[in-house]
Amino acid sequence: MVGRLRAADPLPGRSGCFQQERQTLFQKLSSKVVSGFVAVVAVFSIIGLVVTHELGEVRSSAAVAMDRAEAVQDIKDVTAAASEQMQAVYELILDSNLGQVNAFTEAGERRRQALDDAVSHAESSQELAYLEQLQQSTEQLDDIILNRLVPAWESGDRAGAIVYEKEADGLLVSIKNKATVVTSSFDERNVQAREASERASAEARSYLILAAIVGISLSLFVTVITYRRLNRPVTELKEASMAMIHGDMERRVRVTTDDEVGELGRSFNLMAAAVQDKIGQLTNLSEIALAISSELDWSRVLDVVMDKGIELTGSDAAAIVLYDEEKRRFTDVYTSGLSDDFTTRMRFRRGGLAERVIFGDQAVFSDDIQAHHRLSKLAREEGITAFICLPLKVRKRKLGVFYVYSKKTDAYGREEVAVLSILSNQAAIAIQNAMMYERSQEKALTDGLTGLYNQRHFYARLHEEVERAERSRKPLSIIFCDLDHFKAFNDTNGHALGDQALKEAGRVITESKRAIDVAARYGGEEFALILPDTDSSGAQIIAHRIRRRVAALEFESKAKGPVSLTVSIGVASYPNDAANPRELVEKADWSMYHSKRHGRDRVTLFHEAADAYGDVSKDDLVREEFKLAAAQAIAVSVARRDEGDAGHSESVARLSSAIAEALNLDEEVVQQVRVAGLLHDIGLVSVPPDIINKREELSEEDWRRIREHPEAGTEILKHISSLEGFLPVVRHHHEHYDGAGYPDGLKREEIPLGARIIAVADAYQAMISDRPYRKAMPPSQALIELQRGAGRQFDPVVVELFIRMMGDYEAKAS
DSSP states (O other): OHHHHHHTOOSGGGHHHHHHHHHHHHHHHHHHHHHHHHHHHHHHHHHHHHHHHHHHHHHHHHHHHHHHHHHHHHHHHHHHHHHHHHHHHHHHHHHOOTTHHHHHHHHHHHHHHHHHHHHHHOOSHHHHHHHHHHHHHHHHHHHIIIIIIHHHHHHTOHHHHHHHHHHHHHHHHHHHHHHHHHHHHHHHHHHHHHHHHHHHHHHHHHHHHHHHHHHHHHHHHHHHHHHHHHHHHHHHHHHHHHHHHTTOTTOOOOOOOSSHHHHHHHHHHHHHHHHHHHHHHHHHHHHHHHHHHTOOOHHHHHHHHHHHHHHHHTOSEEEEEEEETTTTEEEEEEEESOOHHHHHHOOOOTTSHHHHHHHHTSOEEEESSSOSSOOOHHHHHTTOOEEEEEEEEETTEEEEEEEEEESSTTOOOHHHHHHHHHHHHHHHHHHHHHHHHHHHHHHHHBOTTTOSBOHHHHHHHHHHHHHHHHHHTOOEEEEEEEETTHHHHHHHHOHHHHHHHHHHHHHHHHHHSOTTOEEEEEETTEEEEEEETOOHHHHHHHHHHHHHHHHTOOEEETTTEEEOOOEEEEEEEETTTOSSHHHHHHHHHHHHHHHHHTTSSOEEEGGGSGGGTTTSOHHHHHHHHHHHHHHHHHHHHHHTTOSSOTTHHHHHHHHHHHHHHHTTOOHHHHHHHHHHHHHTTGGGGGSOHHHHTOOSOOOHHHHHHHHTHHHHHHHHHTTOGGGGGGHHHHHHTTOOTTSOOSSSOOOGGGSOHHHHHHHHHHHHHHHTSOBTTBOOOOHHHHHHHHHHHBTTTBOHHHHHHHHHHHHHHHHHHO
16 A cells, blocks of 8 residues: 555655655554454453352352362361261270270261261251261260260279170161262252363353454454564564674664654663773773783783783773782782882882772772772872772682773763673683793792702703893803812711802802803802992902802801812903803803812902913813812722811812912912812721721830821822822922832832922821820921921921921911
C-alpha cells in the first residue's frame, strides 16, 4: 500500500502529503495492533473466568475426595488400634505380663484419636450414627478389659479372665463389622467426589483448548501486523550487530521514531559506543602489556607504566614508589609530571596511606571535596586535587604502590580505578620479571664469594671504557692486585679463613675505589680494577690505598693466632703504556708480577719499570712465582712439624732476600735467595718430629739425624725439575766459613753466596725464636753472637752488612 502511494505521486509537491499520509498510516497500524491486543486480552479474560470457575469445582471435588480418603484411613487406624489392644490382652494372658496393660492403654489412646479424626470428616447424620455406634463398642471393649479382665487376672481368677477375654473377642469382631460399614459409606462418597472432579477437569480442558485456539489465531494476526511494523528496524539492528561481530565498531542504526523501536535503536547505539570504548581501552591495555612484558629494563618499565597511566585516565602526573620487603619500608621514588620539589619532599610514614594500600591489597581514590583520605599539604601546594593509589603486588610479594594525580577535583571514578587496576597488575608482573632478569644478569656477571664483577664482565667493560677514552681523549688506567703467599695462607690456615680473606680483600677494594670505577675478581686471589678518566698518578693513589688497607687486615687463625696478608699491585695506563685492551691487561699483569719479584707488598707503575719489560718477560715472572709458590707450600709442610717456630722458613726467606738486595745483587739472584730461604730446611721432613720438638738435650744420634737434613733436602729437590737450581744453596747452608761445617766441609768462597746469606739469616732467626729446649734471646744479643761467629762460622762481609742493615731498621723504627 505504501509502495502504491509513492508510485502514484510523481510530483515533488506531494512529498509532504505523502509524509503525512505515511505517518497517519503508521498511526492506524499502531491502533490496529493495540486493538488486536485488547481483543486478545478480553477473550482470554472471559475464558479465564470460566476456566477459573471450573478449576474451582475441580479443587473442591478434589478436596472432598481427599477428605473422604483421610476418613477411610482414620477408620482403618481405629480397627488397627483395637486389634493392637486385643494383642496386648493375649500376651497378658499367655505370658502373665501385667506390663501389657500399658500397651493396651496406649493403643486405646491412638484408637480414640483416630476415631475423633474420622468424626471430623463425617458429613451425613447416618455416618455420624455409625461412628457413634463404633465409639460405644470400643468403649465397651475398654471397660471389659480394664474393669473386668485385668482385675480378675490380678486377683488370680484365671477362669473369669478367660471368659472376659472371649467376650472382648466378640466385641472386637463387632467393631470390625461396624468399621467396615462406615468405610463403605465413606468410599461411596469418595467415588462421587472423584467423578465430579473428573467432569470439572474435562470442562476446564475444553475451555483451555478453546482459549488456545482463539489465542493462537489472534496472536498470528497480531504477529503478522507487528512483523510488518518491526521488520525493517529489526533487520537493521541485526545487520548492525553482525557488522560489529565482524569488527566494524563504527556501525550504528538509524533512529526515526520515538516509540519502543526507536528507544531500542538508541540503546543499541549507546551500547555500541560503550563497547567501542571498552575495546579501545582493552586494546590500549593489551599494547601496554605487550610493551612492558617485552622490556627487560625495569626502570624503562616504570616509565612506560607511568606514561600510560596518565594517558588512560587523563591524569596530570604519576609516581611509582618501590617497597623493600626485607627492610619493611619504601625506598626509591620514580615520578612523571611532578616538580623536583614535590619529589624530594615526598615522605612515606609508618601506617600511612601507601602502607595501608600495599598491605590492604586494594586501591584508594580520593578528591578534594569528599575524601576518605585527605590530600596532604604538599599535594595541595603542587595543585593536586585528586589521586588514585594502587598496590603493585605479585601474589604475596609486595613491590610498591602506583599513584596517578589530577588537578581536576572530579577526575576519577570507579571506571578509572578499574582500568588502572588492570594496568597495575600487568605492571607488577613486568616489574618483577625485569628485576628478576637484572638480578640474574648480576649473578651471571658477579663473583659469588666477593660480590665483585667477574672476569667476563671486566673484559666487556674494559673494551667499552677504552673506546670511550679514545673518543673523549681522556686517560684510562687499570690495576691488577694479587694476594701474596695466598696458597701458603690457605694451606696453613684452612680454606674457610682463605675465603674470609678473599671477601675482606674484595670489601677493601670496593671501599677504596671511586663510584665510577669497576672492580672485579679476575681469578683465584687476583683482582682487577678499571679506573676511567684516570692517569697513572691517580691510579697510584688508589693502588697504595688498597695496599695499605689490605696489609692492615688481621685474621684469627686457629693454627697461628692473628695472621695478615699483603698484596702486590701493578698499574698500567692508556694510552701512554698500551694502545689496546689486550696490551693494557698484559702490562698491568706484568707490573703486578714485577712487584712480587721485588719483595711483594708494593705497587709497580708500568712506566717506572718499563726498562725491564723487554729483559724479563711475564712468563719468566710467572715461572718464578710458581717456583716461589711451590717453595712456600713445601715450607708450610715443614713448618707444621716445628712447634717452636712455625714461620721460621718464611722469616729466613724475608731476611735473606733483604741481605741480597743490600749486597746489590741482581734481581734474579735475589729471587733465587728468597726461594732458597723457603726451601733451606726441606730436609727436616726426614727427621722425626719428636727429635725436632725435643725439650731436653739432644743425643749424639739426634744430632746425626739433624745434620743429615741438608743432604735429605738435596735428594728431595733432585726430583722436582723446577727447583733443581736451588740444590747448591739448600745443600750448603750449614757449611762454616772456616770449613768446619757440614755436609761437605766447604769453606770461604767455595760455599755458594746464597748459602752464606741464608746461614746468617737462619742463625739469627733461630736465636730470636723460642725453641722447645730454650727461650728466645733478644735481637741485640743475637747480633753479638753473629759478630762472634764472623770469620769462623759466618761470612764476615755478610755479618757486617746484616748488622748494619738491622741497625738501620731499628733507627727507622725509632
